[in-house]
Amino acid sequence: MLAIIxxxxxxxxxxxxxxxxxxxxxxxxxxxxxxxHIRLMVAIERRFGISFDNAEIADLQxxxxxxxxxxxxxxxA
Amino acid sequence: xxxxxxxxxxxxxxxxxxxxxxxxxxxxxDAAQAAAGLADLARHRLDLSALAHVGKRGRxxxxxxxxxxxxxxxxxxxLGWSTLSFTADAIMGTAPRFGLAIDVxxxxxxxxxxxxxxxASRINSAGxxxxxLASDAxxxxxxAPAMSAADAADRVEAALAQVQAIIAGVxxxxxSALLVETCxxxxxxxxxxxxxxxxxAPLALVEAFNRKLIAWAxxxxxxxxxxxxxxxxVGLARWHDPRQWHGAKLAVAPDAAPxxxxxxxxAIAAIRGKAKKCLVLDLDNTLWGGVIGDDGVEGIxxxxxxxxxxxxxxxxQMALDLRSRGVILAVCxxxxxxxxxxxxxxxxxxxxxxxxxxxxxANWQDKASNLRxxxxxxNIGIDALVFLDDNPAERAQxxxxxxxxxVPEVGSDPALYPRLVLSAGYFELLSLSEEDRLRADLYQKxxxxxxxxxxxxxxxxxxTSLEMVCTIGRVxxxxxxxVAQLINKSNQFNLTTRRYSEAxxxxxxxxxxxxxxQVRLADRFGDNGIIAVLIARRGAxxxxxxxxxxxxxxxxxxxxLERRIEQACLAHLVAAARADGAEALLGTYIPSPKNMMVAxxxxxxxxxxxxxxxxxxxxxxxxxxxxxPDLPMTIIDSAA
Numbered sequence: 220m221l222a223i224i225x226x227x228x229x230x231x232x233x234x235x236x237x238x239x240x241x242x243x244x245x246x247x248x249x250x251x252x253x254x255x256h257i258r259l260m261v262a263i264e265r266r267f268g269i270s271f272d273n274a275e276i277a278d279l280q281x282x283x284x285x286x287x288x289x290x291x292x293x294x295x296a
Numbered sequence: 297x298x299x300x301x302x303x304x305x306x307x308x309x310x311x312x313x314x315x316x317x318x319x320x321x322x323x324x325x326d327a328a329q330a331a332a333g334l335a336d337l338a339r340h341r342l343d344l345s346a347l348a349h350v351g352k353r354g355r356x357x358x359x360x361x362x363x364x365x366x367x368x369x370x371x372x373x374x375l376g377w378s379t380l381s382f383t384a385d386a387i388m389g390t391a392p393r394f395g396l397a398i399d400v401x402x403x404x405x406x407x408x409x410x411x412x413x414x415x416a417s418r419i420n421s422a423g424x425x426x427x428x429l430a431s432d433a434x435x436x437x438x439x440a441p442a443m444s445a446a447d448a449a450d451r452v453e454a455a456l457a458q459v460q461a462i463i464a465g466v467x468x469x470x471x472s473a474l475l476v477e478t479c480x481x482x483x484x485x486x487x488x489x490x491x492x493x494x495x496x497a498p499l500a501l502v503e504a505f506n507r508k509l510i511a512w513a514x515x516x517x518x519x520x521x522x523x524x525x526x527x528x529x530v531g532l533a534r535w536h537d538p539r540q541w542h543g544a545k546l547a548v549a550p551d552a553a554p555x556x557x558x559x560x561x562x563a564i565a566a567i568r569g570k571a572k573k574c575l576v577l578d579l580d581n582t583l584w585g586g587v588i589g590d591d592g593v594e595g596i597x598x599x600x601x602x603x604x605x606x607x608x609x610x611x612x613q614m615a616l617d618l619r620s621r622g623v624i625l626a627v628c629x630x631x632x633x634x635x636x637x638x639x640x641x642x643x644x645x646x647x648x649x650x651x652x653x654x655x656x657x658a659n660w661q662d663k664a665s666n667l668r669x670x671x672x673x674x675n676i677g678i679d680a681l682v683f684l685d686d687n688p689a690e691r692a693q694x695x696x697x698x699x700x701x702x703v704p705e706v707g708s709d710p711a712l713y714p715r716l717v718l719s720a721g722y723f724e725l726l727s728l729s730e731e732d733r734l735r736a737d738l739y740q741k742x743x744x745x746x747x748x749x750x751x752x753x754x755x756x757x758x759x760t761s762l763e764m765v766c767t768i769g770r771v772x773x774x775x776x777x778x779v780a781q782l783i784n785k786s787n788q789f790n791l792t793t794r795r796y797s798e799a800x801x802x803x804x805x806x807x808x809x810x811x812x813x814q815v816r817l818a819d820r821f822g823d824n825g826i827i828a829v830l831i832a833r834r835g836a837x838x839x840x841x842x843x844x845x846x847x848x849x850x851x852x853x854x855x856x857l858e859r860r861i862e863q864a865c866l867a868h869l870v871a872a873a874r875a876d877g878a879e880a881l882l883g884t885y886i887p888s889p890k891n892m893m894v895a896x897x898x899x900x901x902x903x904x905x906x907x908x909x910x911x912x913x914x915x916x917x918x919x920x921x922x923x924x925p926d927l928p929m930t931i932i933d934s935a936a
Binding site: 231255258262265 | 381544
């Protein structure tokens, strides 16, 4: 799952995502701002066929929580 | 179709590597390589993220090279009431698809009127070529139901007045064109079926607003981007995402942003004269089912009675419809010439006839070579061609050899071809002139003239036999739309490639220091319409201080080359300048990627070199003792 997230992040944020781990937050990348975060969520929804509420997105603190949310929504790697 | 940009190639699986290659080209200072890489990427179905990455590099390219590596640079302002950053990203990422490099200057969030009315605002001081106003039903007060007919009318008027005030505010600061989007109606009904009847529902308010907006825009020379129509064909449920509206004030769902941007950029491309001009058609399995060389006229599938036969008919009907609005048709087929022409002559269901086809290339050469031959025969750029072919191998060969040709990615079902080709917006039109309606015929006649030229033994004898009538007049309100169209479209025979909007042309007409003329040409084959535009400025002077006229703009339609029209134009200018007391004409040639053909224009007409400035060259013609030339045409000059 982490590998897929890295792949999506590299595509969406135009970054080298090899170092991305569960503790990674938006503060770690200049390219990860509020607008690219929307693109990231849209790309994840598309990849996993799931849909997020705005409130769920707002609560996310790091990549680990994002993965937990995807899995809770039934998204499979 | 529109939503997914189905006529483009699917996104490549190595987008990241291609983006890196562009980054490397930028780092190495290779603008042409970077531009080619961006254009190549943009010809694919990119999602918003990939478009943003292309756009970011396009902006870097513009910062590095003002000529954008051969892409045409545009500075576009963006005003609206919603979050426009994604729109900006998508527009910049889409631009290379159309041969453009667009740098978007975003207005501040949510206050377009204040920014428009403040001459010192970022938008008004950015030196913009064009501006796009993204209308929004909510911000314009059209998204809630009206309580009475009077209330509805008031709200529509107020919304229109707001748009008009914004455009009036920015107009003096925008160089070339103003673009305004129609309003997308809300999806949600308020009265139910009665929405359609009420005149009070948001749907009714938005539709009334759009009608008034369109009428006003047409009268004011403002370009309409019909987002309402695009959103309807995509589906309002996909266009509007309430989560994204509430979460980030995005009026267009992120997944619809690529389609939205394509709609905008194709219009900008048309303003820049980059709309396609010619549809090149394959024959076997494109215009009819089967292979004429194998199946014969009786064996091919075409016409009523079978789904496939009717679908091919619909492809032909589309081609005819395009031709009637000025798109040139050509044929490019791997066939024996005689076999290829047989259905056109003998199949009773063929809608297309040989007479509709300006250039007919049926042979066994590769298609890229034939497309080059078609462009050359028509005297148009290769980048003005659209190539429709059912065969993926042929499409791939053309894309590899001639990436500037638009090649719609059609599948094997002809039933979908018209929708794909027409949705792609290749032949975007800003206004329809009489010349557009007649153009396809004109190119046909040119082929006949060429045949006549081949049989005429001497050139002047041939020209005399054409019985040409050249009519020179001032640019006026009647000729203005066509003049503006030529100014913005002509690339090859254009000495300075200066673009002026219709409004700017109107200002030139009114300026006593400007001599702006339009030239029409008729001959025994028909009327070519307006084929040349010249703009000269009085009050210039030569290096040694003598009074002179400076030629600001000289452009001609390439279909009247080799007709000595240049000499007729020059004779007019010489006479008019002399009557004004000028002693010389000053000309300038500014090279562009497309106007090499006129590099020697002034030298050929007898001008002497008068220095250079960067890549531009200056020329001077002394008027003393120049006799009027004897030209093989009748000249009617009302502009002297």
